[in-house]
Amino acid sequence: MSADAPVRTGTTPPAAPPPTRRSKSRVDTAFYVMLLPALALFTVLIVGPALAGMFFSVTNYVGYGEYSFIGLNNFLVLFTDPRILTSYGFTIGFSIVTVLLVNALGLLLAVGLNAKIRFKTALRGVFFVPMVVSGIVIAYVFNYIFSNSLPAVFTSLGIDAWGTSILANPSWAWVGVVIVTAWQAIPSALIIYLAGLLAIPEEVYEASSLDGASPWRQFTAITLPLVAGYVVINTVLGFKNFLNAYDIIVGLTDGGPGTSTYSVAMTIFTGFQTGDYAYQMANAVVFFVITVLISLAQLRLINGRGVSL
Template sequence: MKKQARSYLLMTLPALVLFFVFHTYPVLQGIFYSFTNWRGYGEWIYRLRNYIHVFADDRALSAYLFTFKFAIVSTILVNIFSLLIALGLNANVKFKKTLRAIYFMPNILSILIVGFIFNFIFAQFIPQIAQELGIISLTKNILGNPELAWVGIVIVAVWQAVAFNTILYLAGLQTIPLEIYEASSLDGANRWRQFWSITFPMIAAFFTINMVLAMKNFLMVFDQIMAMTGGGPGRATESIALLIYRGGFEGGQFAYQSANAVIYFLVIVAISIFQIRILSKREVEI
């Protein structure tokens, strides 16, 4: 047993070292510098005002509001579409496995490449088609409209994220015994009644997982915005992740944005815990 335990230690130790060097240590370093005035270079002194300044920063508050709006809308849409697709793919349809592979393809594509492609679609393809069809409202690039640019980002983010959530819902649907549906049919339950009383309660654990993961991922949105709008027009689509990146690495605000990152980390953790505690109450054991 000692030899076996030593073998396990030798196998896991390199992974632990790499995780500490490239994850834990940078996190601790960022927390440390958040209590200083370091700009990413040169000398520094201790300063505790960074955390106070974040709450008084209009740019940061605007980024928080945009990020929350984007994350809430995207999370709701992703779970609606992915659940509908999963229910459809779980039914007795032809080419079921092929359709599952096709629906999962967006998830394996690079986010930046997808963003650049949709940037062209919104800027060139859709306006040209709309002009030919006489649809005036779509003849302009919505990514250039401060009020509608976020909608384009939501469309791309949801389109790409639906695939992963669909796979999780499909896994949940596979755990429901068919005998329950057969018994409910004998009792006269229609499909809507079966979904609301059987399907949804029994996949509640998967619904919780999808809601938490989707919200967490959308709160950290960065690549889609960088590829499609760069935070514009103006700062209309500037997310917290983009603000931290630009302020820390381009604006000489390394310590200040480190404090912003620590606050945002705590916000994401709090939201995730809140979601789990609320949604887990609906879960049932199969």
């Protein structure tokens, strides 16, 4: 969360650089050297391919062979393609709902796990588990639960209306995707909230209870305002992840029924498998711009809160 760690000259180890260099710059070159490997990797593995993708988005490249420039054609068609527009609608709607759910449940669990309860450490470990299991594994397990276990349970209880898989229902399959995504994402939100709660000094609560504040009043008047910055962090990080939803959907519905749960990332990826490379690169460029805009909007919010990522 403090990844931006600005160069703090005050913490420079005693082994200072030779005096000849000190006159030129007060910043130790060692810091730049430390950044270099990461910068090189980032450029080669992220920036380079991204620029190449942007380049190909104005061509008719199919992934191999010859290609020619076709201007903004891909983009023009993109905005009239109902399949693309539907995938954006689904992805953004799904992300909003999931972010809300993850933050609400994450905060709730964090408050519970921060209280003076028995087996606190063990419980914290248990709630952490979903985070370390691979998304595709979780998706396949939940696919089985939704398709086989739950229908069997509901049928035996006599609730026949619930006897079919939620994933097979075009109107409700997205709920299944939200549940599983939230299940996996809550632990990371939970950790950040726990850190936030631990940072609130105990004395504040003691003082408020002396003044006769109820637990609910303490929560709304002390806890919530003091973890507000962490809400923003969780929203920004979570939203970015949910916009990129891929593996869980592939394992749960594979975009179905029909194309009702087809995410933008899945659509983009089909470009690699189907020779529709340039078109989906254009889609990726549009998606990138949208993600950047959303993130910038959220960063403004952060700055207003006086917290940093």
